[in-house]
Amino acid sequence: MVYGEEIAQYTPEVENVVVTSITKTENPNYVFITMDTKGLDPGIYNIDFKKGKRTVFSRAYELKKRAPNSKLRKGFDASDVIYLLMPDRFANGNPNNDSHSELTEKVNRDFEGGRHGGDIQGIIDHLDYVEALGATTIWSTPLCEDNDNQYSYHTYAQSDVYRIDPRYGTNEEYQMLSKELHKRNMKLIMDYVTNHWGLEHWMIKDLPTYDWIHQFPGYAQTNYRMTTQMDPNASQRDYKYCMDGWFVKTMPDLNQQNPLVLKYLIQNAIWWIEFANLDGFRVDTYSYNDKDAIALWTKAIMDEYPNFNIVGEVWMHDQAQMAYWQKDSKIGAIQNYNSYLPSVMDFTLHDAIGQVFKEENPSWNKGMIQVYENYVNDFLYPEVNNLLIFAENHDTERINHIYPNIEDYKLIMSLIATSRGIPQIYYGSEIGMQGDKGKGDGDIRRDFPGGWPSDQNNAFKAMERTDKQNAYFDFTAKLLNWRKKAKVIHSGKTTQYLPDDEVYVYFRHNDQASVMVVINNNQSDKVLQLDRFKENLYHFSKGMEVMTEMEIDLSTNLKMPAKTSYIIELKK
Template sequence: MNRILQLFMLLLPLAISAQIDKIEPPFWWSGMNHSKLQIMVYGDEIARYTPEVKNAVITGITKTENPNYVFITVDTEGLDPGTYNIDFKKGKRTVFTHAYELKKRTPGSNIRKGFDASDVIYLLMPDRFANGNPANDSHPELTEKVNRNFEGGRHGGDIQGIIDHLDHIEALGATAVWSTPLCEDNDKKYSYHTYAQSDVYRIDPRYGTNKDYQRLSEELHKRDMKLLMDYVTNHWGLEHWMIKDLPAYDWIHQFPGYAQTNYRMTTQMDPNASGRDRRYCMDGWFVQSMPDLNQQNPLVLNYLIQNAVWWIEFADLDGFRVDTYSYNDKEAIALWTKAIMDEYPHFNIVGEVWMHDQAQMAYWQKDSKIGAIQNYNSYLPSVMDFTLHDAVTVVFKEKNPTWDKGMIQVYENFVNDFLYPDVNKLLVFAENHDTARINELYPDLKDYKLIMTLIATVRGMPQIYYGSEIGMKGNKSKGDGDIRRDFPGGWANDENNAFTASGRTDLQNEYFDFTSKLFNWRKGAEVIHSGETTQYIPENEVYVFFRHDKDRAVMVIVNNNPAAQTIKLDRFAENLGGFSKGEEVLSGRETGLDSTLGVPAKTSYIIELKK
């Protein structure tokens, strides 16, 4: 009988330890700047026990109104890599123990270099890019199954599909991949976009595993390419396991219950805004299926900081794109951003600040003088140039240019560059996964060439959207599914394989060859990465600007006129002085700089100037 009792007592801790359903972060690293580690432990009435950690100092234990949670803060400063036991005690008796690992940090991890203006970012939606592993198209633990016939459903693209086609992305001249979110999203429908995440420490099994995501990073780094994670700080999905059993009532914003954001991001800096309007912008839910996280709760904010740092270390990331950045609690998101940039001073984060006024967008960039008026600093290195995007979507189809319509709208966008603390850290783009497809707006290849020339040569960091390099279209008015079409050739039975030159149509090859030549040239064009800009007021829908430094200069001509134009070069003497000739990059032709230059209709020139 005593032997049975002894055996029972030995097995009891193992049985009770099954109460621990989740520990997050699942592990950490020694030598981190973020050394006060908040460990969230979740299990049935786990708060009944008092945690202790041998050989480490617990600086705080937080229990909430939900007895299924306990938050343990451990000071990891000076701790060596290894396993540290967390004892869960009832009185003086240890009921069970959990082994928590501090891993050895990769040397130099803290000085990793993020993406910058020397990069070209390729944005893709993994579910719609390529299906490299059909075995994971559906998963027994997740509700929505593969259905390629449903435009808004799961189509089966995955991480392996991205890895399989890195040759295509690299050949295009891209140096970085931005994938829309890959963490688990267990929504019943439309889960493919993965912005309503249900587990932020787990890659969605329909995309692959956490190890697969690490492997994608490794494969990119072998090619000297970078990986950007699409990170969501503002909200989770209704199916998130923590939303189903909230740690605390104020873990999310409640009114009580649901209230939708008013989407008026201007309330964030409007000195005349009502408190109610400001609250509904920041605290309202983006949509009913996406509960808004309360980042003013220090447990929530710490959780988000640690999750972001965890992914950077785990997957060796090179940057973040942060979804709906300007909907967050602006003081809290600044703390989140600063914590990451303090940990990784050379990292880069670009925020989605979808606004239509340069002053309002500049407000959100680090060290903004506009933000300083309100004593605000977001610490965010990069913002997206939505006003340039706005201009691009209309100017190339303007049939009646006027004083303020046509190419002058592009020119005027750059007039306001003085508002930004760092224009070289603006993300420039013609389209993304939320906007109209540029080839739908402009079905003529000539317009595509004008637009890509502009995106490739202006200041900032260019981003291109998957499929546009082969002329892919998509009608936004039909819904998001149409602008997120499957890349032809990404599925085994596709008739058209646009990943290879032999599989592409003649027109698809024209699109691809132009894009590839343009962005591969840009890789080595340092004057484009870091040079200054001098622009000239457009005449007859011909926009001319120069990128230059003390030794080099590139002249860019964008003729948006439906007729050929002859431009007089003496107008540009201040930038052409000291140069005797030029070479047009796209054609390889030598160009004289004597008096005039003819430019065919709807044609762009990129001329490297030579002495």
């Protein structure tokens, strides 16, 4: 894509390169050139813009060298633990870039919804902390430029998708983040937005085509009803407004049915994978995209990188509806649909976690049975080990607000760390950080203590953490570092038992190992009759509880303290 005032009046030619097509649109400021680059060496190629036989001007275009074995890069998987952070709220490594002359919103740490100054350098400075915690992968919310007047820190309304927001750093610093992670055998996931750009995006301000975005004409709000995408009884109007309506008024909805838009998004995604040596994408608002076009986008990326991984945000509350969006879904196949999306987010598990550990009156369908029932529906998913599992993220209530005591936090983390799928944790919860979504998004996106030189409490350092912060951190770090080596948790089978009196037991097992997980969700001690679990215990006489390193005798009953979980490595 080339852009310039009245540039369509010229005919582009590229020396020693076959130009297979030239597309001009109703906007004379754009020309789209398709070149056959097969067999070309990396290097600089000049594009000559001609009027008749005369070259009016030329521009250099670089074909970059691809890294060896780039196609075979391995994405994130169930052996990983993902650490989700918001860069503006994590750590300020370079105060000199807090504001930028070209961008409207300036730093204002006193405003919850403002920019606070966190940046890429701040992440790099604290990679040792993330590694010590036991996380293996970083998912940062978007880092590309967002020039909104306010609330630009979340960066989902991007104004340039080839440029890191200068208030976060530079493209080269993003490359450095990737390199520093890979030195530690850690991974990097980019939060990618296919559904929309921001109003301030330079291409939105001068649209290449009227239908580059969805117009009604102009703005119309999505109905947010993602079920219309699969509802055989949905009206065409409701179906259209879900996919084509704008997410919010400041985020024009991209029309991926326009082949130029789709190609642009595919090439931009591939460019970032190559440029930053990425290990995966998390795709924002995946199920709001045009469902056929987003499948083409996803397939194009996965065809290019067969071992890559992409997780889509499919924020739904029914397993069948979520499973519809995973690659090779038999549910999607009913409607001849395949998204080609390897991973979806397990929002129904998230929903259950937000309720069960505070249930005062457990019943037939309330309490730990809700967690059990979530896994009952695993048969709906083509690949359960590739589900992203989580208790919270940057859009939800903080779990330490729902459950303000460490006992419930430990139960939740034990569940997340030992379930099938890929665990994702949210920055700060590992030190007990709270936040009330009822007070606004800013409260669930608080600054990490110690990320700014003026902070009185530096929770990045054990010696400066409070006793409470260390209690949270030490538990989390021990659990996640154990998980790194527990292959049976990464890929083993699950056998679960119906919760009895709010005590939930399940096993993760393969031919080499077996782990028994016991969660006592009671305010009182309970005694477990172990003969009920003999189909999983008959080979084993003892076990070692991972967190306490206590030996467990499996020949008798098991006493479970109140509000306690045991993770028991079984021994013969």
